[in-house]
Amino acid sequence: MFQFGRTPLHLAAERGHVILCDILIRHRAFINSKTKLGYTPLHFAAKFGHPKLFNLLVQQHMAPTDVMTMENQTPLHIAAKYGQISFCQALLNSRANTAVRDIRGRTPLHLAAENDHPEIVQLFLTKSSNEGTLDITDENGLTCAHIAALKGSLAVIKGLMTIDRNMVVNAKTKDTNSTALHMAVAGGHTEIVRVLLEGGASPLEENSRGMAALHLAAEHGHVDILNVIDKIYWKICSKKTGLNALHVAAYYGQKEFVRNILVNVSATCKSEPPGESNPLIVKEMASEYCLTPLHMAAQSEHEGLIRLLLNVPGVQVDMPTATMNVVPLHLAAHSGHLAVVGQLLSRGTQQINARDYKGRTPLHIAASEGHFETVSLLLSQGATINIMDQVMSTLVNHCKRSVPRYLFKNGWTPMHFATIAGHLKVIKFLIERGADPAAECLEGKIPMCFAASNNRVDCLMYLLKQKYDTYQLMENKKFIFDLMVCGKNHRNKPIEEFIMNSAAPINTAINLSSLYKVYAAKEKERARDLNLMSEFCECIAVELMSITASEFNPALILKSLNRQGQPLIDVLIEHNQKAVVSQPSFVCHLVSHIYFTLFLTLEVLCVLRPIYEISSPIPNWFEWILLLWLSGQLVSELSPFGGNSSGFIRLIIIFLSGMATVIHVVAFTYPSMFMHDSSNEVKLHFTRSVLYLQNQMMALALLISFVEFLEFLTVHHLFGPWAIIIRDLMYDLARFLVILFLFMAGFTVAVASVYQPAFPNSASGAAATNISILTIAQLLFFSLFGQVTVDNMPTIVFSPSLGTTIIKIVYGVYLIVSIIVLINLLIAMMSDTYQRIQAQSDTEWKFGRAKLIRQMNKKSSTPPPVNLFTKCYVLLKVAFRNRCYVI
Numbered sequence: 001m002f003q004f005g006r007t008p009l010h011l012a013a014e015r016g017h018v019i020l021c022d023i024l025i026r027h028r029a030f031i032n033s034k035t036k037l038g039y040t041p042l043h044f045a046a047k048f049g050h051p052k053l054f055n056l057l058v059q060q061h062m063a064p065t066d067v068m069t070m071e072n073q074t075p076l077h078i079a080a081k082y083g084q085i086s087f088c089q090a091l092l093n094s095r096a097n098t099a100v101r102d103i104r105g106r107t108p109l110h111l112a113a114e115n116d117h118p119e120i121v122q123l124f125l126t127k128s129s130n131e132g133t134l135d136i137t138d139e140n141g142l143t144c145a146h147i148a149a150l151k152g153s154l155a156v157i158k159g160l161m162t163i164d165r166n167m168v169v170n171a172k173t174k175d176t177n178s179t180a181l182h183m184a185v186a187g188g189h190t191e192i193v194r195v196l197l198e199g200g201a202s203p204l205e206e207n208s209r210g211m212a213a214l215h216l217a218a219e220h221g222h223v224d225i226l227n228v229i230d231k232i233y234w235k236i237c238s239k240k241t242g243l244n245a246l247h248v249a250a251y252y253g254q255k256e257f258v259r260n261i262l263v264n265v266s267a268t269c270k271s272e273p274p275g276e277s278n279p280l281i282v283k284e285m286a287s288e289y290c291l292t293p294l295h296m297a298a299q300s301e302h303e304g305l306i307r308l309l310l311n312v313p314g315v316q317v318d319m320p321t322a323t324m325n326v327v328p329l330h331l332a333a334h335s336g337h338l339a340v341v342g343q344l345l346s347r348g349t350q351q352i353n354a355r356d357y358k359g360r361t362p363l364h365i366a367a368s369e370g371h372f373e374t375v376s377l378l379l380s381q382g383a384t385i386n387i388m389d390q391v392m393s394t395l396v397n398h399c400k401r402s403v404p405r406y407l408f409k410n411g412w413t414p415m416h417f418a419t420i421a422g423h424l425k426v427i428k429f430l431i432e433r434g435a436d437p438a439a440e441c442l443e444g445k446i447p448m449c450f451a452a453s454n455n456r457v458d459c460l461m462y463l464l465k466q467k468y469d470t471y472q473l474m475e476n477k478k479f480i481f482d483l484m485v486c487g488k489n490h491r492n493k494p495i496e497e498f499i500m501n502s503a504a505p506i507n508t509a510i511n512l513s514s515l516y517k518v519y520a521a522k523e524k525e526r527a528r529d530l531n532l533m534s535e536f537c538e539c540i541a542v543e544l545m546s547i548t549a550s551e552f553n554p555a556l557i558l559k560s561l562n563r564q565g566q567p568l569i570d571v572l573i574e575h576n577q578k579a580v581v582s583q584p585s586f587v588c589h590l591v592s593h594i595y596f597t598l599f600l601t602l603e604v605l606c607v608l609r610p611i612y613e614i615s616s617p618i619p620n621w622f623e624w625i626l627l628l629w630l631s632g633q634l635v636s637e638l639s640p641f642g643g644n645s646s647g648f649i650r651l652i653i654i655f656l657s658g659m660a661t662v663i664h665v666v667a668f669t670y671p672s673m674f675m676h677d678s679s680n681e682v683k684l685h686f687t688r689s690v691l692y693l694q695n696q697m698m699a700l701a702l703l704i705s706f707v708e709f710l711e712f713l714t715v716h717h718l719f720g721p722w723a724i725i726i727r728d729l730m731y732d733l734a735r736f737l738v739i740l741f742l743f744m745a746g747f748t749v750a751v752a753s754v755y756q757p758a759f760p761n762s763a764s765g766a767a768a769t770n771i772s773i774l775t776i777a778q779l780l781f782f783s784l785f786g787q788v789t790v791d792n793m794p795t796i797v798f799s800p801s802l803g804t805t806i807i808k809i810v811y812g813v814y815l816i817v818s819i820i821v822l823i824n825l826l827i828a829m830m831s832d833t834y835q836r837i838q839a840q841s842d843t844e845w846k847f848g849r850a851k852l853i854r855q856m857n858k859k860s861s862t863p864p865p866v867n868l869f870t871k872c873y874v875l876l877k878v879a880f881r882n883r884c885y886v887i
Helices: 008-015 018-026 041-048 051-060 075-081 085-093 108-114 118-127 144-151 154-170 180-187 190-198 213-220 223-227 245-251 255-261 293-297 303-310 328-335 338-345 362-369 372-380 393-399 414-421 424-432 447-453 457-463 470-474 477-488 493-500 505-522 527-551 554-559 568-574 587-604 621-637 647-674 680-715 719-754 773-783 802-838 841-859 866-881
Strands: none
Touching: 008 018, 008 041, 018 051, 041 051, 041 075, 041 085, 051 085, 075 085, 075 108, 085 118, 108 118, 108 144, 108 154, 118 154, 144 154, 144 180, 144 190, 154 180, 154 190, 180 190, 180 213, 190 223, 213 223, 213 245, 213 255, 223 255, 245 255, 245 293, 255 303, 293 303, 293 328, 303 338, 328 338, 328 362, 328 372, 338 372, 362 372, 362 414, 372 424, 414 424, 414 447, 424 457, 447 457, 447 477, 457 493, 470 505, 477 493, 477 505, 477 527, 493 505, 493 527, 505 527, 587 621, 587 680, 621 647, 621 866, 647 680, 719 773, 719 802, 773 802
16 A cells, blocks of 8 residues: 555556456456545546446455545546546446535535536436436536536536526525526626626625625726626615625725726715614714715725825715714724825825714724824824813803703813723823823723723723822722722732822822721722721821831821811721821820829718718809819810710710709708708708718729729720720629620529518518528629528528428529639630730720820810810910990
8 A cells, every 4th residue: 555545456447447457457456446535446537537346346356446545535526526527427427426415515416517617517417317407506606507606617507598497597595595697796807707797697696795786896896897888786785784796995995996886976976874783884883874985984994095186076085974974084083094094194184183973083993903103193193182081072061061961972172082992101191291180081980980880900000000090099988999999900900009109008008008998888899899998098008107107207297287277197096997007195184183183082082071071952062173173074065076086985074973962952052942840950951961971982983983994095005905905894893784784684683582471470470581682693693603502591491391492593504604603704805805806905005095185186286184274275265256236
C-alpha cells in the first residue's frame, strides 16, 4: 500500500491499465479496497473516464456501483463532476442511483450543473423517471438551477429552461429565499441574467434581505448588469428596506456602479419607509427613512465615493432624515472613518453641532463609540466640548422648571457618553481639551457616577483624580453603593482614591464610614459588604489621623471645621467613630463636682445643724448655697447644646435633689396650713420627720454623685478603661437581676403557700395567722448571702407536719437554682463580657472621654454654680442691646 492508502490496483485503474487490473484482481487484489479518502478503483476509473475499466470492474468482476467515498460520493458523483459522459452513461445503464447525496447534500445532477456540464445534466434529466428531479436541493437549499446560475453555467441554464422553465425561474432557496436570478446577478453573470429575464424572471423579486436583482448587482459592483435590467427598475425601492440600488451601492462603496447609475437616478433620492428593519443601517435607525445616498456612503470608509456624491449638484451635506433628524455627519461619526468625517466637514461646519432626535451631536456619538481621532477632528473644527444632548439646551439654566420635561433629554455631555461606554482614551483627551469632569446631567449626575454604575473602574480611577464636589457625591446613595461594588473586586482602590483625592480626606472617610454603617442597617442582603466597607473607611480615617497628629497639634486638628462649620471632634462623635477620637482637659468641671459632693455630704450628715436641733424649717445659709448650686446644674442641663454622654446620671441627681427641695417646702408649709389645731410639739415632730425624709432623698442624690465620678475617671488612662468595663458588667448584672427576681418571686409564692394555716388557733379558737409574703421574700433574698439557713425559717404551727419537709425541699431547690446555677451564670456572663470588651475598652474609653469633654465645652464655659452669674450677665447684656423705646 502506497501513500494515501492507494494500492497497485488503484494506480492501475487511475491510468487505465485494463490488463494489469485484470491480473491484479485474478491474483486476489481486493476490488473494493479504499484509499484514505474512501476512493475505490471504480472511482478512479470514473474520474479519468476509462469505459473499458467499467466493463472489467462492474460487468466481469461485479464491483458495486454505489460504493461511497469519505464524502459520501459514488462513482456517478465523480463522473458527473469531471464531465465523463460515457462513464455516466455506463453507470446509468447499470442502474446506478442518481438520488444519492454526498455530505453536502449534492446529487450527481448538482455536481454536473456546478461544473458546467450541460450534456451530463441533459443525460440525467433524460434518464430520470422522477418529475421532481429539478427541485432536489442540497444542504444550502440550492437546486441545480441555483448552482448553475451561481457558477455561471449558461449552457446548463439554457438546458434546464428547455425542460422546466417555470422551475428554473421561480425556485427559491430555503435560507435566503433567493432565485436563480439573484444567484446570477450576485455572481455577475450577465448573459445568464439576460436569459433568465427573457425567460420570465422578475427583476423586482426580493430575497430575505430585501434585495432585488439590481440591489445585489449594486452590492457586488457589477456594472454590466445595468445594461441588462431596464432603467425603469433603477429607482424602485425595496419593500423591506426602503432602499434603491443607488443607496445599496453607496453603502458598499461601489464607486463605479454609483457613477453609472447616477445617469438615471438622482443623487438626492430618499429611501422609503421600510416594511421590516433595515440591515444596512445602524440598529438604532433600522426603521428610519428619507435616507439619501450620502447617508449610506457616510457609514463606509470610501472617501472617494463621498467626494463623488458631494460633487453632484443639489446634494445637501446636512440633509436630515424623516423622524430621527440624522445627518450624514452623525453616521460618519458613529462609524469613526476620519477621512469621511473630514470630507463632510469640508463642505461646511454648520452641521458640526447638528442634533438628532435625541439631541445628540456628532461629538456625542463619536465619544460614545470611542473614536478618538474623530473626536479630535470634531473639536478642532469647533464642536462645543461641553454641549448637552437635550433639544432645548438654551433653556436649561433659565426656565427648566417651566418647560415640560418631555422637551428635555438626558442632558449628557460627551464626557458622559464616553464614560458610560468606558473609553478612557477619549475621556483623557476631552479633559485635556477643557471638558468639565464635574458637568451635571439633568439628574444631577456627573460622569463619575456613570463610571461607577457601569463598573468602568479604569475610567473611575482617572476621574477620581479630577475636580468634583465630594460632599454632593456622598449624598448620592446609588453612587455610594456603586463605589462599593467597584471597589469590591479591586482591593477597595476606588474608595481609597475617592477619600485621598477629596479636600478633607479625614472628614470624607468618617462620613463614608457612617453612611455605609447606616445603609448596612437598612440593606440586610448586603449588610456584610457594607459593614466591611464601613470598617475599611474607618481604618483609613484612623491612619490619616495618626499621620496628621504626628505632624500637627492634635488639638488644632480636632478644632478644624468642615464645610458646615462643624468641628472635627463633633463629627467624630456624631458619626460614632470611636477609633478616631482624641482628648483635651476639663479640670473646672471636675473641681465643681468635687465641691458639690462635699457640700452634699455636709448636708446629709447634718454636720452644721443636726435634725433634732431644728426648731424652724427655714433653710440656713448653707442650704441656700446648696440650692444655688443645684440651680446652676439645672441651667447647665437645660442648655440647648452638647451631647448626651452620661447626662442621665446628672438628671437623676437633679431629680432627687428637686424631690428633696419639694419635701422641704412641704415641711415648711404643711404645718402652718393644715395643722392649726395641733400643738407646737406635734408640729415640730412632723417637721423633723419630713426633714428626715428630705435628708434620705439627699443621701440618694449623694450616692448617685459618687457614681458620677466614674464618668470623670474616663479622663485618666488607667481608670478610663476600667470604667468602661464596669459599665458593661453592670449591664450584665441588671440582666441577671431580672432573671433572679423572677425565680425569687416564684419561690416566694411557693414558700408562702406552705405557711398557709390549715387549722385554727387551738388555744383561742380564732383564725390562725400566716406569715406575710414580704417577710418570706426578705428571708429568701438574704439567704443568697448565707444570712438565713433552713433552721432560721419560721416554724410551721397551724399546718400539717408535712409542711416542714416541703419547706426543706423547696428551700433546697431554691438554693441550688439561685446560688449554684444563677450565681455561676452571672460569673460566666461577666467573665465573657470582660474578655470580649477588654480589647476594645481602650477605644471605648477614648471615645467616651471625648464625648464628655465635647459636652462640657459646648454646654458652658464655666461650671455650676458660677454659670448662673454668667448666664444672668449674658441675658442682661442681650436685653440691653435689644431694648425698645416707647414713643
